[in-house]
Amino acid sequence: MRTIFWKDCVWLIDQTKLPEKEELIACRTVEELIGAIKRLSIRGAPALEAAGAYGVALAAFEREFSDVDEMKRYLVEKAKLLASARPTAVNLSVGVDRVLKKALEGESVEEIRKIALSEAEKVAEEDVERNKRIGENGAKLLEDNDVVLTFCNTGRLATVDWGTALGVVRSAVEQGKRIRVFACETRPLNQGSRLTCYELMKDQIDVTLITDSAVGIVMRKGLVNKVIVGADRIVRDGVFNKIGTYTVAITARYHGIPFYVAAPKSTFDLNKTEKDVEIEERSREELIFCGNKQLAPRDVKVYNPAFDFTPLSLVSAIITEEGILYPPYNF
Amino acid sequence: MRTIFWKDCVWLIDQTKLPEKEELIACRTVEELIGAIKRLSIRGAPALEAAGAYGVALAAFEREFSDVDEMKRYLVEKAKLLASARPTAVNLSVGVDRVLKKALEGESVEEIRKIALSEAEKVAEEDVERNKRIGENGAKLLEDNDVVLTFCNTGRLATVDWGTALGVVRSAVEQGKRIRVFACETRPLNQGSRLTCYELMKDQIDVTLITDSAVGIVMRKGLVNKVIVGADRIVRDGVFNKIGTYTVAITARYHGIPFYVAAPKSTFDLNKTEKDVEIEERSREELIFCGNKQLAPRDVKVYNPAFDFTPLSLVSAIITEEGILYPPYNF
Numbered sequence: 001m002r003t004i005f006w007k008d009c010v011w012l013i014d015q016t017k018l019p020e021k022e023e024l025i026a027c028r029t030v031e032e033l034i035g036a037i038k039r040l041s042i043r044g045a046p047a048l049e050a051a052g053a054y055g056v057a058l059a060a061f062e063r064e065f066s067d068v069d070e071m072k073r074y075l076v077e078k079a080k081l082l083a084s085a086r087p088t089a090v091n092l093s094v095g096v097d098r099v100l101k102k103a104l105e106g107e108s109v110e111e112i113r114k115i116a117l118s119e120a121e122k123v124a125e126e127d128v129e130r131n132k133r134i135g136e137n138g139a140k141l142l143e144d145n146d147v148v149l150t151f152c153n154t155g156r157l158a159t160v161d162w163g164t165a166l167g168v169v170r171s172a173v174e175q176g177k178r179i180r181v182f183a184c185e186t187r188p189l190n191q192g193s194r195l196t197c198y199e200l201m202k203d204q205i206d207v208t209l210i211t212d213s214a215v216g217i218v219m220r221k222g223l224v225n226k227v228i229v230g231a232d233r234i235v236r237d238g239v240f241n242k243i244g245t246y247t248v249a250i251t252a253r254y255h256g257i258p259f260y261v262a263a264p265k266s267t268f269d270l271n272k273t274e275k276d277v278e279i280e281e282r283s284r285e286e287l288i289f290c291g292n293k294q295l296a297p298r299d300v301k302v303y304n305p306a307f308d309f310t311p312l313s314l315v316s317a318i319i320t321e322e323g324i325l326y327p328p329y330n331f
Numbered sequence: 332m333r334t335i336f337w338k339d340c341v342w343l344i345d346q347t348k349l350p351e352k353e354e355l356i357a358c359r360t361v362e363e364l365i366g367a368i369k370r371l372s373i374r375g376a377p378a379l380e381a382a383g384a385y386g387v388a389l390a391a392f393e394r395e396f397s398d399v400d401e402m403k404r405y406l407v408e409k410a411k412l413l414a415s416a417r418p419t420a421v422n423l424s425v426g427v428d429r430v431l432k433k434a435l436e437g438e439s440v441e442e443i444r445k446i447a448l449s450e451a452e453k454v455a456e457e458d459v460e461r462n463k464r465i466g467e468n469g470a471k472l473l474e475d476n477d478v479v480l481t482f483c484n485t486g487r488l489a490t491v492d493w494g495t496a497l498g499v500v501r502s503a504v505e506q507g508k509r510i511r512v513f514a515c516e517t518r519p520l521n522q523g524s525r526l527t528c529y530e531l532m533k534d535q536i537d538v539t540l541i542t543d544s545a546v547g548i549v550m551r552k553g554l555v556n557k558v559i560v561g562a563d564r565i566v567r568d569g570v571f572n573k574i575g576t577y578t579v580a581i582t583a584r585y586h587g588i589p590f591y592v593a594a595p596k597s598t599f600d601l602n603k604t605e606k607d608v609e610i611e612e613r614s615r616e617e618l619i620f621c622g623n624k625q626l627a628p629r630d631v632k633v634y635n636p637a638f639d640f641t642p643l644s645l646v647s648a649i650i651t652e653e654g655i656l657y658p659p660y661n662f
Contacts, residue, residue, distance in 0.1 A: 019628040185618060187518060187542040193627035201628055208632045209618050211518040213543035213575025217639040244544025250585045251578055287516060287524065287540055291624025296524035297350040297532055301539040308548040
């Protein structure tokens with residue numbers, strides 16, 4: 001099942017309920033979709049691009065219009081609201097803008113509806129295809145009986161379907177290879193526990209959950225033989241990804257285990273280097289509370305960066321939809 | 332304040348309430364003390380040794396006796412119950428046995444009471460003295476303005492007072508050195524968040540809480556320059572300690588940061604090596620739930636080892652009450 005799809009309206013998997021409950025949300029209006037985006041029922045850059053795209057289609061279908069001009073004004077207005085549902089998520093507005101631009105070329109209400117929906121479906125389809133190409137390329141690096149350690153969630157739930165790093169695992173499994181996965185819980189938001197474990201179990205791919213700090217023992221005992229992670233941004237000298245990725249990379253290097261990064265070309269930002277990127281710091285509350293449980297003194301100082309940087313010297317290969325890049329990386 | 336002390340009866344800091352509430356529990360009977368031990372209101376090997384010791388004194392004081400023989404029978408019976416309050420905690424029965432043996436030498440009810448209490452106070456006192464010697468020895472390795480990364484809780488709350496790895500920090504601070512600490516939260520039970528942050532803040536030692544997986548970025552950014560951890564068991568080829576210690580040691584080595592272990596000589600078990608020690612695996616629930624929040628699918632496979640092994644090649648020095656050991660470790 002896709003993370004987001006169209007069937008008379010927009011449907012999406014409510015990720016705030018996972019892993020406790022599997023629920024689909026039907027968004028019949030742009031308002032409802034914006035609410036779902038704001039509540040993080042859907043997240044992950046590629047998935048948000050599709051959400052923005054489908055949102056414009058929803059605007060075209062959600063009511064009747066007396067003429068084309070009225071409809072176009074309405075679409076522009078709703079597009080603006082959609083794009084700002086999460087201001088820092090650039091992918092959301094990429095999806096919105098692409099469908100809006102195309103839809104405004106239409107000359108009748110019916111034509112605009114048709115164009116908007118077909119363009120939105122294209123955005124979603126392209127994401128899946130891109131991920132499948134990443135998967136196929138990456139699967140060449142995996143052998144039968146490999147055990148892959150992964151970090152955070154880079155799967156179906158962060159995209160429309162298939163995933164990036166987890167897409168590589170899925171493609172290898174599809175080719176008949178037996179692949180097992182160790183998923184790090186990924187503190188402080190536990191995307192590994194909540195989402196990666198959930199979606200791999202759903203696909204009947206063998207997954208074992210560990211704490212982030214158990215990476216060392218798992219490698220020392222020879223329980224995993226490859227690492228695949230995603231990327232938030234790839235710059236000229238390394239990879240920005242979820243906090244903890246760097247520690248995993250160092251530990252993999254110490255044990256001589258290959259460390260692979262899987263990401264679409266849109267992640268590359270090669271005019272920048274490590275020092276050009278400021279790492280976002282997130283709320284201290286994320287470490288002080290877990291649900292309603294208080295884990296630390298309320299007034300403790302916290303350092304809670306969202307990402308870290310892994311230098312290319314620790315990266316064994318980068319898997320993209322266009323192929324596999326190896327060191328020395330001549331970007 | 333000590334983690335456990337005698338004032339008409341046994342008093343202890345209720346660690347199950349930390350960091351939300353600071354509460355002392357008065358245990359007026361052996362039954363109450365056993366309850367507190369079972370509920371983990373007091374934990375940590377050295378602290379449990381003192382709890383066992385004070386427990387025997389409590390048995391001597393908690394009721395009247397018609398004659399000495401009746402009293403001795405009563406002490407033996409209560410000692411057995413105390414020692415089995417946590418069957419795997421060997422230190423508990425060490426404390427119990429030591430005070431019981433001494434008490435049974437007494438020849439009157441009053442003499443036995445006096446002996447039992449004075450021996451229990453000695454057990455507690457010796458723990459504090461040993462920790463202070465570890466602290467003084469270790470403080471030689473710390474310079475003014477050092478920033479120390481630590482893992483788990485090795486402080487006052489795991490001992491009667493002062494602590495081992497945190498004792499080193501305390502001693503350096505007492506000498507007038509400005510020392511700051513980064514505390515790893517220490518998943519899955521968060522002893523770092525709950526206990527280390529609490530006790531350092533209480534002592535007004537500057538502490539910053541991070542996730543275990545942020546060790547890499549903190550070292551890369553030069554935010555810490557030394558690591559000190561405790562040890563559960565030191566064998567001929569390395570150190571068993573809380574799960575995650577090994578990953579920290581590897582990351583420290585990659586950054587050229589010294590990695591120190593602080594532990595009493597009683598931790599050394601030099602007839603054994605890595606392969607002789609089986610690592611305890613703890614409940615899967617610890618990773619699936621946090622308080623009443625469900626973090627992962629209920630039926631997910633979990634690998635949850637309690638400890639890991641760090642080879643001596645990654646250890647820069649071992650600090651004991653007798654001095655500092657350096658590589659090559661000629662045990």
